Amino acid sequence: MDIILEAKGLRKEYQDKLALKGLNLEIGAGEIFCLLGQNGAGKSTTINLFLGFIKPTSGAAYINGIEVAENVTKIKESLAYIPENVMLYPNLTGLENLALFSSLAGFDYSKEELMHYLLNAGLPAEAISRRVGGYSKGMRQKVGIAIAVAKHAKVLLLDEPTSGLDPKASNEFSELLMQLSGAGTAIFMATHDIFRSKEMGTRVGIMREGELVDVLPAADLEANELEKLYLNYMHI
Numbered sequence: 103m104d105i106i107l108e109a110k111g112l113r114k115e116y117q118d119k120l121a122l123k124g125l126n127l128e129i130g131a132g133e134i135f136c137l138l139g140q141n142g143a144g145k146s147t148t149i150n151l152f153l154g155f156i157k158p159t160s161g162a163a164y165i166n167g168i169e170v171a172e173n174v175t176k177i178k179e180s181l182a183y184i185p186e187n188v189m190l191y192p193n194l195t196g197l198e199n200l201a202l203f204s205s206l207a208g209f210d211y212s213k214e215e216l217m218h219y220l221l222n223a224g225l226p227a228e229a230i231s232r233r234v235g236g237y238s239k240g241m242r243q244k245v246g247i248a249i250a251v252a253k254h255a256k257v258l259l260l261d262e263p264t265s266g267l268d269p270k271a272s273n274e275f276s277e278l279l280m281q282l283s284g285a286g287t288a289i290f291m292a293t294h295d296i297f298r299s300k301e302m303g304t305r306v307g308i309m310r311e312g313e314l315v316d317v318l319p320a321a322d323l324e325a326n327e328l329e330k331l332y333l334n335y336m337h338i
């Protein structure tokens with residue numbers, strides 16, 4: 103399996119806080135790695151290091167074998183990021199947002215192609231030409247997925263993408279992620295959703311106080327076992 107995301111001794115110290123204590127991790131093409139952990143465990147710090155938003159204190163993050171901190175512009179070509187609230191231009195339509203973000207990534211699509219990406223990501227046809235300012239959170243997530251697919255991202259990083267989505271929207275979102283992983287995208291997602299992690303993750307990592315304390319193949323566990331395990335770790 104091709105290793106797409108890699109952390110080697112990845113460590114981040116803020117002024118007075120050791121947020122990540124030397125993470126070692128490899129994530130392959132087509133994997134969905136779900137990272138669980140309490141508030142403050144270090145999940146967003148890990149994602150921000152992979153995105154190149156912050157620099158590690160020591161160690162390194164790699165995407166496709168390229169060191170992130172030294173090649174922030176280069177690695178952006180192969181990754182897409184979906185935070186809890188996908189940042190789009192509210193005064194532009196879904197179609198215009200997708201056209202803009204895919205052209206920034208170097209792709210010049212026809213209107214038909216753009217519509218195809220949006221429809222495939224599950225955006226209702228009537229929404230495509232509406233301003234994004236009026237979209238629901240789930241609809242913005244779908245535009246985020248359409249952007250990821252349109253720019254042929256090899257890596258998708260997500261930070262609590264399903265929090266605040268209703269069960270139907272959350273379910274549709276999980277299905278889209280599973281389709282993307284089926285097409286070979288490596289997916290790394292910080293989440294509080296134990297049930298979905300079990301359902302769609304290939305592996306689930308548990309992070310506690312800046313350390314990855316366990317990594318489990320999701321298929322081996324029942325959701326309630328995973329919850330028990332998670333809670334046990336949190337109470338050590």
Ligand SMILES: Nc1ncnc2c1ncn2[C@@H]1O[C@H](COP(=O)(O)OP(=O)(O)OP(=O)(O)O)[C@@H](O)[C@H]1O
Nearest residue numbers: 116117119121139140141142143144145146147148
């Ligand atoms: N810019 C910063 N300056 C100082 N400390 C920070 C900074 N960003 C994060 N931290 C601290 O680092 C630790 C890890 O934070 P991080 O945001 O990575 O956790 P998290 O697991 O993503 O939490 P949540 O589930 O709440 O998003 C926390 O103690 C946090 O207070």
